[in-house]
Amino acid sequence: MPPRSTAQRRLLKEYQQLARDPPPGIVAGPLDEDNLFVWECYLEGPTDTPYENGVFPATMTFPKDYPLAPPTLKFTPALLHPNIYKDGTVCISILHSPGDDPNQYERPEERWSPVQSIEKILLSVVSMLAEPNCESGANIDACKLWRDDREGYDQQIRGYVRKAMGL
């Protein structure tokens, strides 16, 4: 079935681009070639962080009117991080459309625009893993832990990574 909508065309382009020239530590692609709107991504934990050596699977879901509206990214399974909700959904400004800003935290230019791309989103998420932003936290417990007990936080993450790797 040839892609018809703008969203499908663009997703196909981006998929081709990512496949041709993959950024380091990131693998992403549609789960099913017939449905380009759900992607599976694997993110490598950034070095010099507790997430190091981990590979974190996530699902990216695109709306029908992509790229006008941003996709959503959800870590499966959920990840302990100040900016990730307990169900695994990532809360990051690049994934928020310019219209809705409940807290007025984010500047318009930080938010979603069709100019962004999947590659940029994933890179942003990787850098978010390295540097959490507790000012607009999504997981309060993680925020507290990260702020007050960095050691414990790091240890929990490392334990999780180790367990995920089957060690």
Add this chain to the structure above:
Amino acid sequence: MEEASCRICRGEGTPEDPLFFPCKCRGSIKYIHQDCLMDWLKHANKSTQQCDICNEPYKFKTLFDPDTPKGMVPLGLIVSKIASSVMKSATVITSIALYATFVVIQVPMWWKFVGRLYTWIVDGQLPQPSIVQSFLFGQLDLRTAFLIDASAPVPRLAFLWHILNYTYSSGLVSIVIFILVHVFLFIDHEWVTRDEGYFKLLTKRIGNEPKRQLRELLEQQIRNLRQNNPQNVENILNVLENMNHDGADEAIREFVVDQVIPPVMRQEQEEEEEEIEQDADTWSDMEDFEENSDDDSDSDEERGRFVRRRDVVPFPNLDAPPMLPQPVRMADILNNDRFPARNQMLEPNPEPAPEAPVDEDVPEENVNLILNIGLNITMPLKAAGIADAIITVYLFVFYLLPSIMGKFLFASLTYALFGVHYLVQKTPANTVIAFIRERTVIIDYLESYITTPVYTTWSNVFNSRVPATVTERIIPLLLFYGVLLVATNAYMSYLRGDHSKTNPLSSKSARMVYKLLFEIVSTLKVFLIFNIELIFFPVYCGWLLDFCMSPVFSPELHLNMLLSSRDNPCIHPFFTNFLCRTINYWAAGTGYMFTFALFVGMIRSMILRPGVLFFIRSPEDPNARLIHDALMRPLSLQLSRISLSGSIYSGLIVFGVGGFTWLLRLATPTGFLFPVGGIDAKSVMVTNFVFMKVVHSNAELIKTCMRVYWKRVFVIVCHKMRLSSFILDIPHPTERGYVVYRNLFYRLIGTQKPDYANPQSYELALETFRTDPEVTAVFVPDGNWVRAPGNDAISRRFLKKLFVTVTKGDQLLAAPKPAVASRRLEEEEDEDDDEIVDSGSNVYSIVYKPPRFGLKIFGMVAFLCAFAFFLCVSVIAGALICGRPIVIALFLLTQSFTGHALALSGPTDLFLPNADLLSVSIGIAVEVWLLYHFKDQFQDEELHEHEQLQEVAEPAMEILEEAVPDEADIRALIDRFPLARHMLKLVLLVSIIFASGVLGTLLSIYVHTYSANMPYHYFKFGLLLTAYIYLTWQTALLHSLLFPVTLAPLFGMLTREFQLVITHGVIDNNLAGVSIRELCSRSLFPMTGRTLALAVATISIFMGYDFKEQGSFSLGRVVDRYMLNPLEFSFMCMASSAAMVLLEYTRIGLHYLQGVNEEVKNEVYARGKTLKNIDVLDE
């Protein structure tokens, strides 16, 4: 480098869909498809269309057909375009004109016609011989109105004029008053019914709304259900659910379940099943729709709605009541009317509404919708018809019926009253009439305005004569309304019975009637009180003021239309009629009351001891609730309060103002000051421009000055009256008694001060005089200390405990009087309960109260009035002294170069013995200027007085020491001695304002006056000159025509240049920083230039006038003298303005044509819009 791709869809450019670069972004996000951008802009829904990254606004250009003509499009297209727009605007204009005709002309006429028709019904006969004339002229006596024989034909113009004057204008006034009254009544009603006190009062009268039985309600609901709509079962179930939560009666629930649900259950079920199928169909339709329009952003929302609809469990399960989208609340059940709407909402949603087609008519339709009037031909007719119908019904209900009933009442009442009398006296009615007359001829006023009309009305009823005056018609109306009011009150108290808060009125219909009547009565009560306070009272004050101020103004003044009722030939009678005068009175009275309130506020906050004016409510009082108070307090109490303040105001005006004016007038029949004369339109304009500007920009300064003056006055007066402690809270030991002198000689001459440290009683003092020949004066203390309110916001209950005699140490001298336990008082207090309960403001202070306190207070007020009057007189006299020389100088100046007096009404007026407005206003400007420069003298006078003296003295000493100063030294001297510099700048100020500003003003006004008046007088009277600006309709038209040419430039000049002078020039603080040269270049030169230009125009008028006097007009002589005849000059003024207008219209026309050309191009040749590319120089 990879190939260019769209930054949104990542696609390449194609010939059909090329890539654009409409913003400053470069690199991989440089390009964009137009469609993608449009989609994004639509999605982002931002107010400004600009790039998110570089914030560059996107620009579009219209794409035109390749064969679009370069310049003008073909004429046919333009013509058709103009024709269509003319057609459109013609419709709009016609309908607006129709509206205007109907609303402005037809409706008032209709009001009068209907009113007259009803009047005839009441009278039983026509006022005029023919029915048409009766309609057109009503009660007007045609013979006196036209001043002609009845047999002679009525001049057509006069005929029309009387229709216009007598019927139309009064109809218009009626309509306007009608609308105003009803709007105010409506607002008043809203205020009253929203006031918390309203419900409190209602509850107090008839108790709370009885709780309706739940069972009753449900039964009613079920009845409705059975009859109408089985779907409401859902709602019932929901109610049951709510009842469960509220712990309501289980029995009712069972009752409902048993009685209601089974009969309707089956039907309900079937319906719901059908609904599901329907839903499913719609759902699949919906999916198709979505596939066809993937990028339709609305589809998500639509789907959401359908999903929600599906979630509704379509079966009324008793154990798990269905979840409605919004649970129905109990309140909704109580209100049955809401069910239809709700049911509609529950209906399956039909096909999604098609998107409204976007076309060009939309904005226009919107405009029409906003105006809420259909701009077509039939709508005005309909609107007028509705208005007429409303008027007919309204007048029938509120005029015809009451009139007839009132007449009937009047007749029966008089029969009842005089029937008895007749029986007793056995005399005919005439004797009774004579009896009434004999008894009631007390005051002419009463007779002419009350008894005679009543008597006439009465005899009219008996003799079936037609009433001759409005009053005679109003009396039966008033009677009827009065009886109606009394009856309503009686009925209400009957309804109320002995019901109260604890014993509520339970009958539903009685409650409803009572509530309705209570609403009407409360609204009318508040309306009445507000009317008295806001309209009647100011008019009364204005009337008093007119009486008191009339000695001040000379009778020949043109201003007398403002205050007095004297006729003036120069003013159209319209301005002196009853309504206009009432409005003037109202304005004057309101102004007076406002000024007085300002004064009271000033002394309250700045001068007096807090709590002295406890009986006047402060405007800043946060507890003031006008509506609430007007509603809650009994009417009689409020009326007595209003009459009390009315008598205080009357006393203040009559004695405080009128006493002095009349005294001064009588004492100086041809006095220096009074009467004020010499006011004409020119000086009024000068006053407005110069005086208002100067005074306004120095308002703060004047306020300070007033404050200082009044502080001084209060200190002096209070000390004289021994009230310093009470009024000002300044303890003055010497005030606590009086001085007894040995005899009259020592009293007058005596220099010996009494020994204040050794006060004695009067007897002891006499004793001392006898024993000690040295002592000639002895201090005898009297009076006592009292508790006085220490705050303006004290409660009334607390006040009752005050004003008791105490010692200085706040020990009660006498036992407090037992509180008078009157029932009425208590009731009153109950109603005021919620007034002020703040105990923190209930403070009192201990002050000294001299004997004969009331007399002393009265004396103080009298002294204050005298000082106020002294202030006014001295300000005016001072202004006259300052201003008169300037006016004379100005007069001589203008006279010297024009040969005519420009400034004033005539040369004889110059040396008027009494005040003229021009001098006074100029003088006041000078006074303000003086105040400004000596403000340090009176600001914090006590503190600075000493320093000030030193400051002035030191430089003076230095000046004396200086040797012969050279120029630099003079400059230094000027700098060091501020007064000299100020004097220099004062001279400059005077020269700037008067040489250019005032002179320019006068000249402009002169040009205007003459070019407006000369043609008028020439054609009307054959004369060429007039001294006055006549205010008639014709000249008003002429003035408005000439205004843009003569006076409008002046306004511009004045606002600009005076701004300069005042903000940067002499009067402002920046004075020191502005050099004289700067002042000249900024203000003097441009002003002088303009003034000269105007002067040339004026001179030409005058020379032309001379010319006309001398002989006939010929072109040769004009060329000889380079002058124009004044008539020609006027025509030239008009011609030039016409030429200007013509030029302007040509310009507008060309502009319009261009606009049409562009529009046609856009309509006919446009092939869409395209983005504009932006080139940015790389590096």
